[in-house]
Amino acid sequence: MDLVLQLLFTGIGIGAVYALVALGFVLIFRATNVVNFAQGEFSMVAAYLMVVFAVDLGWPYWLSFLIALGGMALLGVIFNLGVYYPLRHRTFLPVIIATIGASILLSNSVLAIYGPQPQVLQGWFDTPGIQLGPVYLDSQYLLIIAVTIALVFFNYWFFEKTLLGKKLQATSQDKEMASLLGISVSTMIMITFIYSAVLGGLAGILVAPVLFVSIQMGSTIALKAFAATIIGGFGDVAGAIIGGLALGVIETFGAAYISVPYKDGFAFLVLVAFLIFRPQGIFGERVAEKA
Amino acid sequence: MKLTRRDFAAGVVAGLAAPHIITSARAQGATIKIGMCAPVTGPAAESGRYAIQGAKLALEAVNKAGGILGKQAELIIEDDQTTNPGIVLAFSKLAAQSDIVGFLGSIRSTQVHAMAPDVLKLGKPVMIGGTDPNLTHMGNQWLFRFRPNDSYSGRVIAEYGVNTLGKKKWAVLHSTDAFGTAGGKALTAALEKLGAPPLLDQGYANQSQDFTPVVLAIKQSGADILGSYFTFENDLGIFARQLRQLGVNIPWVGSPSIVNITALKLAGPALYNTYGVADYAEDSSEASKAFGKLYRDAVKVAPDNQSSWPYDAVTVLAAAINKAGSTEPAKIREAILSIKKFPGAEGEYNFDQNGDGLHGYNIVKNDKGNIVFDKHIEFND
Numbered sequence: 322m323d324l325v326l327q328l329l330f331t332g333i334g335i336g337a338v339y340a341l342v343a344l345g346f347v348l349i350f351r352a353t354n355v356v357n358f359a360q361g362e363f364s365m366v367a368a369y370l371m372v373v374f375a376v377d378l379g380w381p382y383w384l385s386f387l388i389a390l391g392g393m394a395l396l397g398v399i400f401n402l403g404v405y406y407p408l409r410h411r412t413f414l415p416v417i418i419a420t421i422g423a424s425i426l427l428s429n430s431v432l433a434i435y436g437p438q439p440q441v442l443q444g445w446f447d448t449p450g451i452q453l454g455p456v457y458l459d460s461q462y463l464l465i466i467a468v469t470i471a472l473v474f475f476n477y478w479f480f481e482k483t484l485l486g487k488k489l490q491a492t493s494q495d496k497e498m499a500s501l502l503g504i505s506v507s508t509m510i511m512i513t514f515i516y517s518a519v520l521g522g523l524a525g526i527l528v529a530p531v532l533f534v535s536i537q538m539g540s541t542i543a544l545k546a547f548a549a550t551i552i553g554g555f556g557d558v559a560g561a562i563i564g565g566l567a568l569g570v571i572e573t574f575g576a577a578y579i580s581v582p583y584k585d586g587f588a589f590l591v592l593v594a595f596l597i598f599r600p601q602g603i604f605g606e607r608v609a610e611k612a
Numbered sequence: 613m614k615l616t617r618r619d620f621a622a623g624v625v626a627g628l629a630a631p632h633i634i635t636s637a638r639a640q641g642a643t644i645k646i647g648m649c650a651p652v653t654g655p656a657a658e659s660g661r662y663a664i665q666g667a668k669l670a671l672e673a674v675n676k677a678g679g680i681l682g683k684q685a686e687l688i689i690e691d692d693q694t695t696n697p698g699i700v701l702a703f704s705k706l707a708a709q710s711d712i713v714g715f716l717g718s719i720r721s722t723q724v725h726a727m728a729p730d731v732l733k734l735g736k737p738v739m740i741g742g743t744d745p746n747l748t749h750m751g752n753q754w755l756f757r758f759r760p761n762d763s764y765s766g767r768v769i770a771e772y773g774v775n776t777l778g779k780k781k782w783a784v785l786h787s788t789d790a791f792g793t794a795g796g797k798a799l800t801a802a803l804e805k806l807g808a809p810p811l812l813d814q815g816y817a818n819q820s821q822d823f824t825p826v827v828l829a830i831k832q833s834g835a836d837i838l839g840s841y842f843t844f845e846n847d848l849g850i851f852a853r854q855l856r857q858l859g860v861n862i863p864w865v866g867s868p869s870i871v872n873i874t875a876l877k878l879a880g881p882a883l884y885n886t887y888g889v890a891d892y893a894e895d896s897s898e899a900s901k902a903f904g905k906l907y908r909d910a911v912k913v914a915p916d917n918q919s920s921w922p923y924d925a926v927t928v929l930a931a932a933i934n935k936a937g938s939t940e941p942a943k944i945r946e947a948i949l950s951i952k953k954f955p956g957a958e959g960e961y962n963f964d965q966n967g968d969g970l971h972g973y974n975i976v977k978n979d980k981g982n983i984v985f986d987k988h989i990e991f992n993d
Contacts, residue, residue, distance in 0.1 A: 327858075331824040335821060432653065436658075437653070437661065438874070439849075439874065457858055459857060531821075533846055533878055535655075535846060537819070576825040581815065581826055582817045
């Protein structure tokens with residue numbers, strides 16, 4: 322039982338990271354109908370920004386955190402204007418290819434500026450974790466889980482209870498109709514990119530103390546997060562979170578009880594199973610919304 | 613001007629002969645070229661930088677001492693991207709340059725396996741750092757190893773753990789790539805010979821983000837000592853932290869990656885009091901000390917095996933070509949294999965007929981972040 326609890330905690334912790342990045346995938350997909358393959362690189366860039374401000378410049382952690390997220394918001398704007406906006410009237414394929422290009426550009430830019438050395442970023446807390454009976458709770462994972470829960474509520478409130486959230490939803494459901502109702506579609510898409518970049522950045526900053534800061538950290542997480550969005554139901558916010566958490570738990574238990582070397586295989590096995598038997602994912606895309 | 617039949621024939625002959633003449637002229641160019649495949653990008657880019665610096669330091673020393681066959685030596689570097697396709701591409705680019713007389717391959721066995729067929733086809737000497745024992749035992753006469761192979765590291769880890777630390781309940785953890793699998797097998801075989809077969813033999817896939825299931829398996833196995841073969845420092849760092857966090861404090865003897873600079877920086881105190889087999893240990897010999905000083909002065913970081921083996925590879929290759937008096941591959945090969953008692957940064961080189969230059973390992977201890985030389989264990993078989 323102790324083993325199960327420990328694995329469950331770790332699985333949820335890792336899954337929460339996937340969920341945060343998956344959320345960014347979903348939001349951009351809903352707004353633009355394309356998959357942003359640079360979402361993982363947003364995490365990596367934010368983690369490096371933290372290293373620059375909190376480690377190299379020695380600024381307070383909270384200040385570095387706010388500036389890094391501000392930097393990510395700016396990156397969201399640049400990404401929207403430089404990658405999506407010029408191709409917005411084209412089919413989805415050129416946009417997807419552009420996001421892949423942007424992902425390569427981002428990782429190689431960081432490599433050129435910062436070098437290939439992995440970096441260490443301390444966590445928020447001085448205490449690495451707490452022992453709760455037989456289970457060790459890593460403080461960074463606790464923070465990641467707490468932030469994910471908070472984001473579930475925040476997203477619900479933001480998208481369902483605020484005017485801006487409703488405008489964003491309207492834009493994602495039918496751009497032409499939203500435009501006829503006086504909503505500035507391009508502004509809404511810009512806001513979506515900003516929010517997705519900040520979410521991706523948040524995931525990167527939170528996971529950096531656990532996985533270290535490296536050029537590859539974004540792509541590793543993004544691959545799983547992408548699988549999580551498909552499992553949860555592409556285009557569904559709740560699905561992204563549930564899909565991420567499920568993936569984290571499945572791969573952790575699969576590694577413990579079946580095979581460690583094939584840990585990544587379990588995640589993709591589940592993905593393939595979903596693609597065959599339930600391609601719309603756990604929650605499915607609400608077709609009525611798109612009609 | 614009237615074109616005669618004789619002029620036409622002369623023109624055709626000159627046209628056909630020109631590429632050969634140009635190639636020969638280039639081969640007899642102003643410098644002697646050595647090709648190097650190194651991870652300039654990818655997960656091992658940091659260690660790749662150290663490797664390039666090690667090779668460049670050796671090249672400077674060779675050139676200062678008069679060069680190779682009276683000419684200055686030059687290093688041509690191609691990025692292997694830390695991937696198998698990457699190194700195959702990098703090597704093919706270098707192999708296409710006919711004036712390159714010898715090459716430096718990878719420290720990663722899996723990459724050496726990937727490039728090995730092309731090495732055999734080219735038929736020129738390639739210096740390697742990969743430690744999978746099979747590399748020099750699979751009929752490829754052009755691979756020369758500048759680190760002790762894993763049959764030695766496995767035996768040294770087992771012997772140190774069983775006979776010096778007195779532990780017999782082993783957990784063996786290894787990457788599932790070529791290096792890790794070969795290392796894990798060698799360690800398991802050595803432990804079986806010493807009457808201490810491992811209680812747990814656990815593989816893991818590279819670039820894992822979480823090792824909780826592995827740590828819990830070690831905990832449950834009842835092992836009182838851990839032997840490991842990690843390929844990437846990121847993995848080692850994550851594992852080391854989780855091992856300590858989950859309360860596993862048994863002695864740990866690891867393969868060389870456990871004492872490399874990046875791993876020490878990433879894992880910090882989680883690696884204190886661990887042991888490692890190190891092909892490079894600064895205090896193990898005068899030549900090692902001399903390299904250590906040279907490297908620290910030039911690069912401003914502590915030296916490790918990532919830089920020491922390319923340093924030795926370039927030094928030995930230059931010495932062998934000078935000894936052979938020729939850049940002909942077969943003569944270079946003969947000269948390398950005849951090298952005995954050659955003092956290198958990694959140890960004393962005594963090449964056997966398989967192309968293995970070193971036959972033992974140092975044991976070092978992580979003493980609060982400082983790597984301290986403990987003992988050297990040499991094998992004669």
